[in-house]
Amino acid sequence: LFVAEGIRAVDELLRSPITIRGVLVALGGADERSRILAATVQERGIPVQAVTDAEFVSAADTETPQGILAIADVPRRNLAELPIHGRSRLVVLDAVQDPGNVGTIVRTAAALGATATLTLPGTVDLWNAKVVRSSMGALFHHPAIACTWEELTSFLSDGQFPLWGADPAGEPLHAVVRGPSDVPERLAMVVGNEGAGLSSRAREGADKLVAIDIASTVESLNVAVATGIMLYELR
Amino acid sequence: LFVAEGIRAVDELLRSPITIRGVLVALGGADERSRILAATVQERGIPVQAVTDAEFVSAADTETPQGILAIADVPRRNLAELPIHGRSRLVVLDAVQDPGNVGTIVRTAAALGATATLTLPGTVDLWNAKVVRSSMGALFHHPAIACTWEELTSFLSDGQFPLWGADPAGEPLHAVVRGPSDVPERLAMVVGNEGAGLSSRAREGADKLVAIDIASTVESLNVAVATGIMLYELR
Numbered sequence: 017l018f019v020a021e022g023i024r025a026v027d028e029l030l031r032s033p034i035t036i037r038g039v040l041v042a043l044g045g046a047d048e049r050s051r052i053l054a055a056t057v058q059e060r061g062i063p064v065q066a067v068t069d070a071e072f073v074s075a076a077d078t079e080t081p082q083g084i085l086a087i088a089d090v091p092r093r094n095l096a097e098l099p100i101h102g103r104s105r106l107v108v109l110d111a112v113q114d115p116g117n118v119g120t121i122v123r124t125a126a127a128l129g130a131t132a133t134l135t136l137p138g139t140v141d142l143w144n145a146k147v148v149r150s151s152m153g154a155l156f157h158h159p160a161i162a163c164t165w166e167e168l169t170s171f172l173s174d175g176q177f178p179l180w181g182a183d184p185a186g187e188p189l190h191a192v193v194r195g196p197s198d199v200p201e202r203l204a205m206v207v208g209n210e211g212a213g214l215s216s217r218a219r220e221g222a223d224k225l226v227a228i229d230i231a232s233t234v235e236s237l238n239v240a241v242a243t244g245i246m247l248y249e250l251r
Numbered sequence: 252l253f254v255a256e257g258i259r260a261v262d263e264l265l266r267s268p269i270t271i272r273g274v275l276v277a278l279g280g281a282d283e284r285s286r287i288l289a290a291t292v293q294e295r296g297i298p299v300q301a302v303t304d305a306e307f308v309s310a311a312d313t314e315t316p317q318g319i320l321a322i323a324d325v326p327r328r329n330l331a332e333l334p335i336h337g338r339s340r341l342v343v344l345d346a347v348q349d350p351g352n353v354g355t356i357v358r359t360a361a362a363l364g365a366t367a368t369l370t371l372p373g374t375v376d377l378w379n380a381k382v383v384r385s386s387m388g389a390l391f392h393h394p395a396i397a398c399t400w401e402e403l404t405s406f407l408s409d410g411q412f413p414l415w416g417a418d419p420a421g422e423p424l425h426a427v428v429r430g431p432s433d434v435p436e437r438l439a440m441v442v443g444n445e446g447a448g449l450s451s452r453a454r455e456g457a458d459k460l461v462a463i464d465i466a467s468t469v470e471s472l473n474v475a476v477a478t479g480i481m482l483y484e485l486r
Contacts, residue, residue: 116351120473120475120476123469123472123473124472124473124476126466126468126469127465127466127469127471127472128465128466128472129466150473152469152470152471153469153470154468154469157468158468228483230362230363231361231362231363231364233361233389233392233393234358234361234362234387234388234389235387235388236362236387237358237359237362237479238355238358238359238385238475238479240355240473240475240476241355241359241475241476241478241479242479243476244472244473244476244477244479244480245479245480245483248463248480248483248484249483
């Protein structure tokens with residue numbers, strides 16, 4: 017099970033194929049829109065439980081909850097069942113630890129048309145409340161799947177996806193992408209941990225390393241921003 | 252004055268021209284690296300005050316402080332004194348409210364070579380502890396300046412900067428940028444609030460509106476990711 021907090025998330029959940037087990041509404045703290053949404057949930061036959069504000073706060077993770085949260089089934093998603101047709105982009109997260117970054121990457125991957133986001137061990141749990149929140153609903157329809165390095169490499173090899181890694185020592189992105197023909201039809205891009213970058217396994221396993229040129233005064237880009245630029249440039 | 256928390260931020264501050272007034276170190280909670288850094292601070296003649304862990308936590312904003320924080324002067328930065336030579340990019344924030352987004356945008360703007368980041372009223376205070384933290388030190392050297400709409404427009408007009416706004420109703424970015432000659436030598440880009448987008452004043456005041464194409468299943472990109480893509484594409 018996972019928890020989705022706030023009006024927007026509960027609303028997006030309702031419009032997704034994910035099964036909602038139940039919804040909690042704060043008796044005092046819920047705002048008008050939360051109460052209207054709770055009524056819609058109830059009409060769908062989903063249990064709605066009113067709780068005291070103290071109970072609600074103890075269940076909620078956000079600092080300013082809107083007085084509504086849903087408890088839902090983590091969808092079963094399988095690497096083998098990913099629909100790959102023609103041109104395809106995969107985002108691979110190698111021990112990305114900040115839940116806000118992971119949620120933002122899932123949102124970005126969905127927005128920029130990636131087929132899926134795959135998370136390697138060491139990456140924060142995809143269904144962590146803060147990942148759910150910062151994905152802004154994208155996690156409810158974009159396939160995001162945790163897998164091992166072995167499962168990833170066998171999937172990429174079966175689907176003939178080259179793996180490009182984002183690494184400061186890589187070839188500059190602008191030199192790699194001179195025209196649309198420079199980018200393979202199928203491509204998986206791996207980005208690494210916020211502090212340490214790619215693991216040595218990913219760095220060595222990648223078919224190519226690419227870098228985004230940045231000023232020498234700055235150590236690195238935020239990983240979600242870097243993923244967005246790579247996905248856009250390599251679309 | 253502003254507060255910079257954690258080893259990395261204090262270390263970056265020390266290497267910047269900003270005046271540090273003093274440093275607090277937690278008596279029990281500071282890790283080894285924090286203690287070494289505090290010794291360096293003291294050698295520079297900057298006052299270091301050891302405080303109890305409870306006192307430290309009451310002064311710190313982060314959930315997992317590393318037992319060190321610095322109090323420093325907000326640098327005086329003036330729009331009129333911005334050094335503009337040749338090709339230049341400016342990032343303008345129109346009521347961007349989330350401090351993590353603003354800090355990440357400052358980091359991105361510095362990394363991708365923007366001359367400055369200008370914040371319009373309604374944008375979170377640039378020296379908020381969370382903005383400082385998420386800028387990863389970029390705020391200490393990249394000129395980030397709060398200004399009014401009138402100050403902005405007069406500066407842009409004097410410097411002959413066209414203003415392009417990021418807006419879903421704009422011309423697709425890939426159609427705007429077909430080659431390097433499609434992008435003006437000087438360019439200011441304005442991005443809007445996380446929920447509401449650009450204010451009507453910015454939308455109407457912009458010389459051109461541009462959009463990043465996204466999937467219909469996603470409402471928008473995160474504002475820091477969108478800024479990163481625009482800055483990279485329009486570099």
